[in-house]
Amino acid sequence: MDVPDSSAPVASFQQVWKRFGDIVAARDLNLDVRSGEFLSFLGPSGCGKTTMLRMIAGFEQPSEGDIYLHGSRVNGVPAHKRRVNMVFQHYALFPHLNIARNVAYGLKQAKPRLAKNVIDERVDEALDLVQLGGYQQRRIWELSGGQQQRVALARALVNKPEVLLLDEPLAALDRKLRREMQIELQNLQRNLGITFVLVTHDQEEALSMSDRVCIMRDGEIVQVGSPRELYDNPVNRYVADFVGKSNFFDGVVESTGDGRQAVKLENGQSLDVDLPTTGDSMANGHQVALSVRPEQIVLARDPARLPDDAAIVIEAEVRNRIFLGEHTEYLLHDDAFGEFLALAPRQVEASETPFEVDEKVYVGWSRAAALLLDNTT
């Protein structure tokens, strides 16, 4: 490899394709991984997340296109020559070695050889980082699943990688432990300043931990952005559906003009929608989905309480109610709109008293709350 360029992205995909026989696991990927960021690949099983990680690590080579690490093209450079480490879902620890020797394993292969006291020091340091100081002599089978995952992490960190690749590292842990480890991983990433690239199919995990999320489908990158960007400005229905909950109403564009579009919904309703400042208008007849987040739907017994610029006012029936602490989630039904969800914050409810199942309530949302999404991609 050439001299690293510190201004270049830590890792970069340029027009990368990966084929396994007839299967296309990566289609024309273009992505820069920024130095020091926490980036997640999010998408359903089989969409190519692990393949991307393995190409950064050097366990797979692209069929076409180039991979760069710090500005140097690394196609063909084997994994052990890259300053990249990977943590797997299945920890792949050595059961016959104690914790310290599991963690030291990679260091012992280093050339030129490292002195024993240097290895011991680095192992101690790595175990401290994952809060397993003092566990050096323990056996793998004496540890819980969460502790074993920490040993796997320590084994990667001990090599002081520039990029840590994490392939669904928490998938085997129960919910509570997973949440704890998410927070620990985030703290670790901030404290060490190492670039983390995480693969997950859990949207909550991706959104809560990452600086940026890369949403994938069928070997393609659909959108890359901060959790907030993806939530507020999804490029299509697929992203909006993946990132948080949303209601979708299908329709076609009827007319365009002056910062807004008129949409004819399948249910026969025509609605005015504000265009996002960044978005292009879509041609008349284009298939769209109107996306309205549950928290943007306003419920009231008195229609005067609905937003002044309400795009719509309907009377819907409350079908179900779930108390979620700060919010109450209502499942509503209207003959034209079908079933949809609304999330009422506690303070709204305090002024109205909660709506009852079977009650008819007024429902509205402001014109700007509805997003018009391409329904063809």
Ligand SMILES: Nc1ncnc2c1ncn2[C@@H]1O[C@H](COP(=O)(O)OP(=O)(O)O)[C@@H](O)[C@H]1O
């Ligand atoms: N070594 C391989 N040989 C053949 N097909 C593979 C291989 N690795 C991955 N694939 C296929 O490539 C696609 C993407 O797989 P993968 O990257 O593991 O997805 P993900 O991690 O998102 O679940 C899948 O269809 C998978 O079956």
Ligand SMILES: [Mg+2]
């Ligand atoms: Mg995978």
